Amino acid sequence: MGRALLEAAAGRGDVMVSAAVDREGAPGLGDSVAPGVRASNNLGAGLDACDVYIDFTAPSATTAAARAAFPRRRPAVVGTTGLDDEAEAALAELAEVAPVVVAANFSLGVNVVLGLVQRAARALTEWDAEVTEIHHKAKRDAPSGTALAIARAIAAGRGVDYDQVKRHTRDGDIGPRGASEIGVSALRGGDVIGEHVAYFFGTHERIEIAHRATSRHIFAAGALHAAAWAVRQPPGRYDMLDVLGLA
Numbered sequence: 001m002g003r004a005l006l007e008a009a010a011g012r013g014d015v016m017v018s019a020a021v022d023r024e025g026a027p028g029l030g031d032s033v034a035p036g037v038r039a040s041n042n043l044g045a046g047l048d049a050c051d052v053y054i055d056f057t058a059p060s061a062t063t064a065a066a067r068a069a070f071p072r073r074r075p076a077v078v079g080t081t082g083l084d085d086e087a088e089a090a091l092a093e094l095a096e097v098a099p100v101v102v103a104a105n106f107s108l109g110v111n112v113v114l115g116l117v118q119r120a121a122r123a124l125t126e127w128d129a130e131v132t133e134i135h136h137k138a139k140r141d142a143p144s145g146t147a148l149a150i151a152r153a154i155a156a157g158r159g160v161d162y163d164q165v166k167r168h169t170r171d172g173d174i175g176p177r178g179a180s181e182i183g184v185s186a187l188r189g190g191d192v193i194g195e196h197v198a199y200f201f202g203t204h205e206r207i208e209i210a211h212r213a214t215s216r217h218i219f220a221a222g223a224l225h226a227a228a229w230a231v232r233q234p235p236g237r238y239d240m241l242d243v244l245g246l247a
Contacts, residue, residue, distance in 0.1 A: 005054060005220045009224055010034070014228045015227060018037065018049045020034065021042065021043050022040075022041060043065060044068055053074060053075075053077070054224070055077065056223075062087045066090035067090050070090075074098055076091070076099075076101070077101045077227045077230055078102045079104075095236055096235060098235050099233040099234065100238065101243060102237060103149075103222075105145065106219045106223045107213060107219055110211050111240045112246070113150065113196070115241070117154050117209055118156055119157065120157070120200055120207065121157030122158065127207075128177065129154045129198070130183040130184070131150050131183065132197050134192050134195040135192055135195075137190060142188070154182050155182055169185075194212070
């Protein structure tokens with residue numbers, strides 16, 4: 001995603017890369033990645049050089065970046081998934097002093113899907129709802145953040161607490177499917193960038209709302225759009241629906 005962001009930023013007039021930060025020992029440190037910018041592992045210097053930072057890393061790195069951004073009141077765009085309680089707390093603290101956009105997926109298409117599944121769930125309250133997702137074999141967290149966002153949108157459409165109705169795995173003799181369940185299944189393999197399908201099963205009919213990504217450019221373009229939007233906002237936590245005016 002870092003490379004995709006650099007490539008996407010090179011063709012835009014509303015954003016400019018001012019720093020690029022990676023973990024210590026990462027390949028490419030010291031390389032020129034944009035005009036006048038070399039990749040570094042100095043997080044503080046990177047935050048000092050920018051108006052807003054974009055974070056696609058891991059929960060521990062997201063925590064460190066948010067804590068470093070707090071005294072600087074630096075706006076953030078965060079696409080890291082699988083966030084733990086520590087990362088969530090750090091982002092919540094940052095959102096008190098700066099705008100923070102957090103999204104499991106920055107694709108315009110995915111965020112339209114979120115709106116569609118919520119409306120479908122509201123209309124099809126008696127239908128069984130399930131979500132499947134497929135990602136490349138190197139992805140560490142499961143289910144994906146996007147799959148969880150879709151499942152939570154279904155729960156929101158039905159006015160139920162997702163944590164009370166979720167079913168992330170099925171194995172063994174578990175009995176028949178509960179009427180209120182929202183199931184989520186994860187598949188891993190190959191180099192799949194990301195595929196998500198929301199299913200609504202009725203009697204003698206089925207609806208599928210699907211999104212398939214074929215390039216990471218869609219996520220990079222959305223994150224850059226969010227960054228340009230975030231610097232004009234007051235402190236608070238936002239998502240991509242806010243950025244796109246779909247909330």
